Amino acid sequence: MTDALVAASRAAIARGSKSFALASRLFDPVTRDRATLLYAWCRYADDVIDGQVDGFRRVASVETATERLTALEAGTRAALAHSVSRLSDGGGEETVDPATIAFAALARVAAETAMPARFPLDLIEGFRSDVEERRFVTFDDTLTYCYHVAGCVGVMMAIVMGVPPDDEATLDRACDLGLAFQLDNIARDVIEDAANARCYLPEAWLGEAGLTLATYAAPANRAALASVVARLVDEAEHYAASSRYGTPKLLWRSAWAVLAAADIYGGIGHRVRAEGAAALDRRVMTSGREKFAAIARALPAAITRRRRWAMAPSRAGLWTRPTS
Helix, strand or coil: CCCHHHHHHHHHHHHHCHHHHHHHHHCCHHHHHHHHHHHHHHHHHHHHHHCEECCCEECCCCCCHHHHHHHHHHHHHHHHCCCCCCCCCCCCCCCCCHHHHHHHHHHHHHHHHCCCCHHHHHHHHHHHHHHCCCCCCCHHHHHHHHHHHHHHHHHHHHHHCCCCCCCHHHHHHHHHHHHHHHHHHHHHCHHHHHHCCCCCCCHHHHHHCCCCCCCCCCHHHHHHHHHHHHHHHHHHHHHHHHHHHHHHHCCHHHHHHHHHHHHHHHHHHHHHHHHHHHHHHCCCCCCHHHHHHHHHHHHHHHHCHHHHCCCCCCCCCCCCCCCC
């Protein structure tokens, strides 16, 4: 029987992340429940910082973003210290506020997987970048941000899938996939982010394209901006390719989910790059049929992963996450 905490986490994800809800079905039951618990906390944390519910509905708040970040960090530290409220393990319906669900979910998954505290706290640091409106001058600045909002999530998901927390080489590959996802997200959402006064593109790249922070999102500059976005997608492909060499360490169902997700996100980036300026004024998405096609393509790759990606090449030239 599904316990109350997992059921509540699933309900939160079903409302706010249909793609994850679909991909999570590929996991074995234990991994699926743990991934659901982790993702419920990640979804809640992202919503808190953005002032949203379920990933899209804006809500009024009397607290400032800094105050919300402070509360989120405090709750996260309490969860990692296992000093948060617990939901009962019985079945049935419970009405519990999202914060209680999220922090209880993190506490459980951290305890069950021996999750090092630094990884959830690294995600909090990424939110701090947004709250403080930090600028991204170099591509390394962008990659550092991508680690803190997505690469560390890839690391945590790998641990949930059974990778030992001290297997740094495999965790690096998991981080690479998170970086690829976030780079594709930035490429897709560049105009939407600009409307929210956020720019994650390296200012150095903008300058090379003849753009500035003040002008890059102007309609007249779509062609030049599209060249910068294409460059970002090119970089995402390097990290996605590297990440596949971590899949031999995963159980085949986990590898299936990872490879399917990589195909889906990579497809978004490919479409953004292929459509050029035309892709910048709408949100590029994948259809349900395309998602299921990606899942089908990933199955034989997951089965043959230990032959295809057994000999991992060097990561020389790729950005590497901090290890302490």
